[in-house]
Amino acid sequence: MVKHTERAVPDSTQVKTQYANRSQAVVDLGLEHYVMRLEVDGLCVVPPEVHGVPISIFDDMVNFLLAKAEQLVGCKFSLDKGPHAEVAFQSSQSRSGLAEDPSKITQFLIQQLCGEHRMFRDLAINATAIALMRHLIGSKVMRFSSNNSFIKWQGDFGYGPSLGLHADQSALPLPWGRTALTANTNWCLTDYTLDGGAFAFVPGSHRFACRPEFPRAVEQAVPVEAPKGSLIVFHGATWHGAYPRKIPGMRISIANYYRHMMVNSQEEYRNSFDRALAQDCEDPELFRALSGFKDEFPYATQSQPIPKVVERAALPER
Ligand SMILES: O=C(O)CCC(=O)C(=O)O
Numbered sequence: 461m462v463k464h465t466e467r468a469v470p471d472s473t474q475v476k477t478q479y480a481n482r483s484q485a486v487v488d489l490g491l492e493h494y495v496m497r498l499e500v501d502g503l504c505v506v507p508p509e510v511h512g513v514p515i516s517i518f519d520d521m522v523n524f525l526l527a528k529a530e531q532l533v534g535c536k537f538s539l540d541k542g543p544h545a546e547v548a549f550q551s552s553q554s555r556s557g558l559a560e561d562p563s564k565i566t567q568f569l570i571q572q573l574c575g576e577h578r579m580f581r582d583l584a585i586n587a588t589a590i591a592l593m594r595h596l597i598g599s600k601v602m603r604f605s606s607n608n609s610f611i612k613w614q615g616d617f618g619y620g621p622s623l624g625l626h627a628d629q630s631a632l633p634l635p636w637g638r639t640a641l642t643a644n645t646n647w648c649l650t651d652y653t654l655d656g657g658a659f660a661f662v663p664g665s666h667r668f669a670c671r672p673e674f675p676r677a678v679e680q681a682v683p684v685e686a687p688k689g690s691l692i693v694f695h696g697a698t699w700h701g702a703y704p705r706k707i708p709g710m711r712i713s714i715a716n717y718y719r720h721m722m723v724n725s726q727e728e729y730r731n732s733f734d735r736a737l738a739q740d741c742e743d744p745e746l747f748r749a750l751s752g753f754k755d756e757f758p759y760a761t762q763s764q765p766i767p768k769v770v771e772r773a774a775l776p777e778r
């Protein structure tokens with residue numbers, strides 16, 4: 461059961477107009493309800509029976525990510541215990557938005573997942589996720605930005621009293637319009653509960669069209685409690701963060717983040733991503749398009765044609 465307050469749809473022409481603009485993919489996949497929630501709340505939660513990814517795939521992803529975490533950090537990780545040893549960041553590595561004191565940080569990211577295994581590439585092009593991202597950003601102009609896993613374990617601090625509330629498109633200048641410049645999907649690989657470090661968001665905050673304002677962001681934030689396998693989808697202007705994980709064990713997610721093609725990508729695909737891996741997925745053509753392999757920008761050599769002097773036979777002298 462997904463728990464966060466779903467408010468009534470405002471009877472505004474704006475919502476109706478955009479709702480009427482739903483794409484054929486939204487209609488074919490039966491996603492109208494989720495489009496409506498995105499319009500109203502700036503976020504929706506899609507259950508496994510709608511997005512169609514079998515739960516066994518999430519088990520495979522968890523096992524892969526626990527093994528990868530062990531390889532990167534140097535100690536075993538398990539879902540009920542988290543890291544089996546004390547782990548710490550170097551102070552020079554601490555990141556903005558996280559604790560000043562690196563010993564309080566109880567999470568890290570595993571990045572560039574699409575290069576790791578086909579199951580992550582197939583997740584990045586899941587038809588439901590893509591239809592909702594295209595609804596928010598625009599169909600032909602939507603591209604990958606990054607594919608990361610959030611690996612979290614018990615820690616009272618989490619993101620601290622601000623809950624790390626932010627809008628993903630915050631680096632882009634104001635004013636923001638209604639079209640998302642970036643948009644995000646968070647796949648819950650473990651159950652999301654308030655004490656377990658659930659996602660936090662402010663319903664309707666994408667319509668404020670500004671960066672989070674404090675303290676009202678924290679006061680208005682609600683947890684997204686959702687079972688393993690759920691897909692959280694949100695607009696780049698939606699204020700969000702996460703609650704600290706107060707109970708033992710781990711919270712694992714995959715953030716597949718997308719962008720408008722004129723917004724810079726977090727991860728570099730065009731020059732770095734292995735073309736053979738891009739072929740090895742459910743829809744290579746879609747994967748190539750979202751990676752921007754053939755995009756016109758940025759160009760590294762003269763890309764526009766140059767006129768040349770036309771050689772004519774010499775004109776007779778007068
Ligand atoms: O779950 C979290 O810790 C926050 C996720 C987030 O901010 C994101 O995916 O953009």
Ligand SMILES: [Fe+2]
Nearest residue numbers: 626627628700
């Ligand atoms: Fe975010």
